[in-house]
Amino acid sequence: MPKKLIEVALPLEAINKEASSEKSIRHGHPSTLHLWWARRPLATARAVLFASVVDDPGEHLPEDQATRERERLFALLERLVNWDEAKDPDSPTLWEARHEMAKSLAKTLGKAPPRSKEDRAAILALLQEAPPVLDPFAGGGTIPLEAQRLGLRAYAGDLNPVAVLINKALVEVPPLFADLPPVNPEYQAKRQPTDRFPRAKGLAEDVRFYGRWMREEAWRRIGAYYPTLNGKTVIAWLWARTVPCPNPACRADAPLVRSFWLSKKRGKEAYVVPEVEGGRVVFRVKTGSGAPPLEGTVNRRGAQCLVCGTPIPLEHVRREGQAGRLGARLMAIVTEERGGRGYHAPDPEHERVAEHAVPPWQPSSRLPEKALGFRAQNYGLTTHADLFTPRQLLALGTFSDLVAEARERVYRDALEAGLPEDPTPLAQGGRGARAYAEAVGVYLALAVDRLAESGNTLSRWQSAGDKVAGAFSRQALPMVWDYAEVNPFSSSTRNFTDAVEWVAEVLETIPARPPGEARQVNAVEAVNGVPTPPLISTDPPYYDNVPYADLSDFFYVWLRRALRDTYPDLFRTLLTPKEEELIADPHRHGGPDAARRHFEEGMRRVFRNLRARAHPHYPLTLYYAFKQQEVEEDEEGETEAVASTGWETFLQGLVEEGFQVVATWPMRTERSNRPRGLGSNALASSIVLVCRPRPEGAPRASRQEFLRALRTELPKALEDLTRGSIPPVDLAQSAIGPGMAVFSRYSAVVEPDGRPLSVREALALINQVLDEFLAEEEAELDAPSRFALAWYEQYGYGEGPYGDAETLAKAKNVAVSALEEGGILLAQGGKVRLLRPEEYPEGWDPKSDRRLSAWEAAHHLIRLLEGEGEGAAARLLAELPPTLAEGARALAYRLYQMAERRGRAEDAQSFNLLAKSYGHLAVEAARARGAVQEGLFE
Incomplete structure (x- = not known):
């Protein structure tokens, strides 16, 4: 049985670089379809799956040829993990990767390999015979999606219905309707025979069209609850929770505010100034340079009443919350302005409008009494409905109900566009007009969930970015004191139109082939439903890290309302299953x-x-x-x-x-x-x-x-x-x-x-x-370096007694004076200390240095890396003797180990930088010399 590449070698640095940068990719990235916790990067999953299928060349080639072949595969992998190279499922890089996988499969199956990466039919035929990929803890769908992107059949299993729905939306639903044009009447009126909508792009266009209809219809029904301010569209209303002051002589409603800052952008500063008038706090808004008179009124130790100055313990806030006596006051209003945001003092009419909102439905389900990362219950927020204002419940209920109405519109339009009248529902793999309408409804429901993520009372206004951060900045539901209520009808942060667009853009990057399947099943039984023995890759739950089921109930209650008719088995319970969850x-x-x-x-x-x-x-x-x-x-x-x-x-x-x-x-x-x-x-x-x-x-x-x-x-x-x-x-x-x-x-x-x-x-x-x-x-190091290592372990870059240095130097067969002449330490006033990297002189020429050491070379390399970059460091490395260069590399690892154990974080960062950069430096140094020195760059 041949070893696979992943068992032998990986270009780890390139994979990790792309995985880290992936978190800044937004539009079109599958992670933006729906929030999921502790989601693995696509780049990592793509690399792991590719390297799990491709044979390691060392199995059948001499060592030197195997090394060159690995380098070729590494170069491919470095392109494959780049999102720009992989987001188009038909990119040349992906076809090259599929070709490599097909070649290994051909060996295993005893079949002829594809002639080239252009022989796509042969590649696809072999990939169809590859073992399906199974992820029994599929979660956010990263592994099944990347299996599908590589051309492998994907099976996703998860106990959590929210996770199952995400996986269905990523790998199961799109292949059912791949390459279909949109059915909406706007497109049908201008349809041309040459139009092409590869993969799920037609589905994406319909999500946009019917999402716009939902927004317009919702505005017609509830737009009166979202008034403008002086003719300007409101982006968000900023509220502060209040608690009755514990001072019997005061009893004012004390605002609980984390920060009075509204905007910290240079030249556009804005903040709230609280003032006391008639025994009551009123809020004013100031713009321009300056800062709020106080940062906030509440922190981890408790709060303070602005009216009388009485300290308010958090225990008092908890008791009042549990008694139902926490209130809320409008603190500021943010509007859309030409060139940015406008910040305004609260308007009494806006406060009254919000108070008069009456939701026709709200989730009655209860939050867990206790759960990992949950704090809101301590303050009287005990049901899912308590996490939303009445106006937010009205909006989310309206949009959720409109999903069903949009489905009926899609159904009629799909029939008109020529899709067959097939009663088979989406849940059973239907491909007719009814199933297509249900598919569009799935993505519209996910857009409503994106709205819920920020349309709640645990969302914050971010003064640094002038935008709203949703409830799940981390894997928990902590208490939030001042919160932002977004306007779903604005054209700014976290509005419904944007939520629909995020979902549609993800659909456009989904591979939509080959077919995939997502099932609600526990991880023990997940493997039983796969028709042939699978290749298994999975990201299990992390012990006590993330309470997935408790957290996902936040979304489940809205998905259930919108999609219970589409997936009755998936949404049959009031909340997500808990007992079998493996945490x-x-x-x-x-x-x-x-x-x-x-x-x-x-x-x-x-x-x-x-x-x-x-x-x-x-x-x-x-x-x-x-x-x-x-x-x-x-x-x-x-x-x-x-x-x-x-x-x-x-x-x-x-x-x-x-x-x-x-x-x-x-x-x-x-x-x-x-x-x-x-x-x-x-x-x-x-x-x-x-x-x-x-x-x-x-x-x-x-x-x-x-x-x-x-x-x-x-x-x-x-x-x-x-x-x-x-x-x-x-x-x-x-x-x-x-x-x-x-x-x-x-x-x-x-x-x-x-x-x-x-x-x-x-x-x-x-x-x-x-x-x-x-x-x-x-x-193996030279004597000065061994001295410096021993000294560093005890003193770091700090001072130590000269006598200790002299004793240690004799043991290492070197003199302190020679070490000082060698430029690695300073001895004066009876004290000795090693020089830090930044203290080493510029313009060092190792050819003219009579007392070279690996220690000195390592520190010069660190100085150049941190100050001038890899180019300068590589030029120096090219001038070093091979043994010295190799000693500098070895030192970096040894010094990192010492620094980490001694708690010297800043030093450890420098040593880590040298070691991880060394490979690049060596390649560049070899180019600078024009030849690779034997033994140094093997």
């Missing part, structure tokens, strides 16, 4: 221990079934957020970890259910400009585990046998990783793959007393061998 929620399962057991046992059942049913020729790939990455605070100052703590549990279950981990790939999916990323060494967002079933009859091993095998095999893998310039921040995670490959190939590793070694203990031994590897590389 470790102590609130739901009766405490942390019971929650852990629920997660462990459920995952083991999943792994057991996947092992039994997966295709034997293809590895299983699993995404997992294996370590806490960061902690975020809510309005109360309470913290929520945003990554899982179930990593060891997850690995233990995999190994015990008979899987062997053959590779691990850290996938970095956070933008480098995000607040947490600046000045830090954040870990990869997730790790992709590549697994194969462990052969039956695998041997047992003792602890010592395992450790010997680890010390034999892991250093070679680590050498390959570091020479491939994997960032030091990811080295420990990447080492898990080859280390666990050794551990998991045994049926068990046992201690001398017969007790089996746990995954936790195995990971500790893998880290031990990693330390030994880095220490061994240190032994």
Whole structure:
């Protein structure tokens, strides 16, 4: 059975770069169809699936040829993960990728490969014989969609009906109506025989047309509740929650305001000024330079009454909220203006209009009493209806009901346009006029959900961007004090027309072939419904990280109202299923221990079934957020970890259910400009585990046998990783793959007393061998560098006693004076300190330096990288002797390890930069020299 590329090598840096940048891509990107939590980037899924199908060339070629062939595949992968290259399903890059996959499939099937990437019929014929891709935890649909984009059949399974609907909208519905022209009468009146609407573009045009009709009809029905201000269209009404002051002599309605800023844009500043008049707070709005007299009235410690100055504990706010005594006051109005936004003081008439809105229907379902990340219930918001104002409920109810009316219009127009009268509904794969009308209704309902995402009382006004941020800025429903109520009929932030356009643009980038299927099913049973053994790739829930079911109820109540007739089985329950959901929620399962057991046992059942049913020729790939990455605070100052703590549990279950981990790939999916990323060494967002079933009859091993095998095999893998310039921040995670490959190939590793070694203990031994590897590389360094390493470990770039330096220098067979002459440290006043990279002199010429060291070279390279960029650093690297250049690379890894363990985050960032850039620098340096030096750039 040939190894696949993903089991051997990946261009990790290129994949991670595109995955990180993908979060800034908006229009047309499938992630914008509907919100889903902890969604993996498309680029990562595309790369993983491609590399899971394509054979590694090392299986059938000599090493030098295999290296060149991998480089060719890497170059293709680097284009394939770029969204601009992949968003058109007929792009040359995608056809080239399909051709490579077809060639590997042909070998497996014993068939003739396609002659070239232009032989599309042969490529498609082979891809039809490829194993279908199954994602049993399909969530936001990333993996099934990218399987379909690559030309593979996609099967999506999920227990959550919101996730199932998203997957149906991405991979199941579009192929049913691929290449059809629009049916709306506006298009039909001007239709030409030469018109072409490839894939789902015709469907997209109908979503736009009937979305416009919904907007116009909604305006006719409820437009009076959205008045203009002085003839200007309102973008948003900004409200502040209020609480009765606890001071018996005051009892004023105290506004709870996080920030009085309205706009922080330079030259367009605007803010609210609260003033007390007659024992009541009134709000004024000021524009121009200046700042609000106070930032806000509430923070994590509590609030303050502006009328009497009495502190208001959060406990008082909670009690009043639970008694139904939280109110709301209009604080400001934002309007559409020529050239931007207008900010205005509250208008009493606008406040009265909002108070008179009466929704004809509202969701009566209750929020969970307790759930991960939920805080709003503490303040009396206990039903889903409590998360919306009456006017928001009126708007969402109106738009939801209009979906059904739009469906009937589409049905009549589809018949008129020539679609057949077929009673088979969309839920059963129908392709006639009725099913087409239901399909358009699905996407219109998703647009209504986009409106709900921001049309609620947990949405904020962002003064930095002059726009509204929806309720789910993170994977939780925290309390929000001052909120923004958007106008769905404006032409600015978060309006309904924009919501429809977002959905239509996604439809235009969907591949819409080959056929796909999305089913509501638990992960254990998901594999049973696939007709042939599948290639399995999945992103399981992350232990106790995201309460998917509780969060998705927010959207489910509106989708159910709009689509219950279209998918009666999917929306048969009042809320999403909870009990079978595989997360470790102590609130739901009766405490942390019971929650852990629920997660462990459920995952083991999943792994057991996947092992039994997966295709034997293809590895299983699993995404997992294996370590806490960061902690975020809510309005109360309470913290929520945003990554899982179930990593060891997850690995233990995999190994015990008979899987062997053959590779691990850290996938970095956070933008480098995000607040947490600046000045830090954040870990990869997730790790992709590549697994194969462990052969039956695998041997047992003792602890010592395992450790010997680890010390034999892991250093070679680590050498390959570091020479491939994997960032030091990811080295420990990447080492898990080859280390666990050794551990998991045994049926068990046992201690001398017969007790089996746990995954936790195995990971500790893998880290031990990693330390030994880095220490061994240190032994190859020159004496000044070994001195500097030892000094840095103890003192960093800070000062230490001269006597200590002299003692250490003698042990390293070097003199302090020689180190100072070599330009790596400063000795004065009885103190010694290492020079920081920025203190190294410009214009350094290694050819004229009589006391060269790898330490000095590494610091000059860091100085140039941080100050002048890769070009300058590459020119310096070209002038360094090979042993010195290699020493600088090794130093970067060793120094990163030291800096991270000592909590020197800024230093670690510099060392990480050098190591991860080294591969590019080496290539550029070779070009600068005109020849590759033997041994340096292999």
